[in-house]
Amino acid sequence: MDDDLISKKQLLDLTGISYGQLYRWKRKQLIPEDWFIRKSTFTGQETFFPKEKILSRIDNIVNMKDGLSLDEMADKLSDKASFEKVSVTTKEIIERNIVSTTTLRKFGESIDDESKYTVDQLVHLFAVDRLLSAGEMSMEEAELLFRTLEEKVSRLESGSWELFFVRKMGVSSFILARAPAELWFDEGVRLVSKMAYADLIEQLKGKLAYKLVE
Numbered sequence: 001m002d003d004d005l006i007s008k009k010q011l012l013d014l015t016g017i018s019y020g021q022l023y024r025w026k027r028k029q030l031i032p033e034d035w036f037i038r039k040s041t042f043t044g045q046e047t048f049f050p051k052e053k054i055l056s057r058i059d060n061i062v063n064m065k066d067g068l069s070l071d072e073m074a075d076k077l078s079d080k081a082s083f084e085k086v087s088v089t090t091k092e093i094i095e096r097n098i099v100s101t102t103t104l105r106k107f108g109e110s111i112d113d114e115s116k117y118t119v120d121q122l123v124h125l126f127a128v129d130r131l132l133s134a135g136e137m138s139m140e141e142a143e144l145l146f147r148t149l150e151e152k153v154s155r156l157e158s159g160s161w162e163l164f165f166v167r168k169m170g171v172s173s174f175i176l177a178r179a180p181a182e183l184w185f186d187e188g189v190r191l192v193s194k195m196a197y198a199d200l201i202e203q204l205k206g207k208l209a210y211k212l213v214e
Contacts (some may be wrong), residue, residue, distance in 0.1 A: 056202035
């Protein structure tokens with residue numbers, strides 16, 4: 001089974017939401033139609049979802065549902081332009097555990113409480129912090145990743161990149177490509193991690209849901 005996908009049954013079991021809630025949110029366009037992927041299995045046809053996107057989106061909906069109606073949430077979650085204008089202070093980043101203090105001190109522009117970060121700056125810090133926190137890369141590799149994001153992302157169309165973290169014989173590399181990217185590696189290469197801008201944004205929306213309901 002593709003690790004990037006989660007079945008409908010797994011999703012309902014994992015999140016505790018009901019079948020009715022899932023399809024009500026679909027009808028309200030809180031969950032995009034193209035995230036419902038029909039695939040053949042040994043039991044017949046089954047529905048799957050892009051795992052990181054759907055888990056983050058459900059987390060976002062649960063976090064926002066007390067302050068907004070379903071229609072209002074759909075507007076907020078699809079309003080890319082407004083979200084990209086959001087800025088967050090260092091104090092908010094730390095208090096809401098969006099990025100660790102270790103990553104902020106190493107790669108942030110300032111650790112001052114009132115210093116502000118844009119969503120794009122947060123995406124870079126968040127990507128580095130995810131891999132560091134998971135123990136998947138060293139600080140030296142983190143420096144290379146952060147430098148790659150800072151220097152190369154602007155060359156790609158906004159919101160449409162994917163990052164591949166690979167190792168071969170102990171040597172690490174980061175590959176930044178336009179999404180959706182399909183790469184083939186020789187047998188000596190191990191794919192350590194793959195991240196997509198769209199997935200990172202979806203996760204940040206969950207952590208910044210309080211900004212969306214203001």
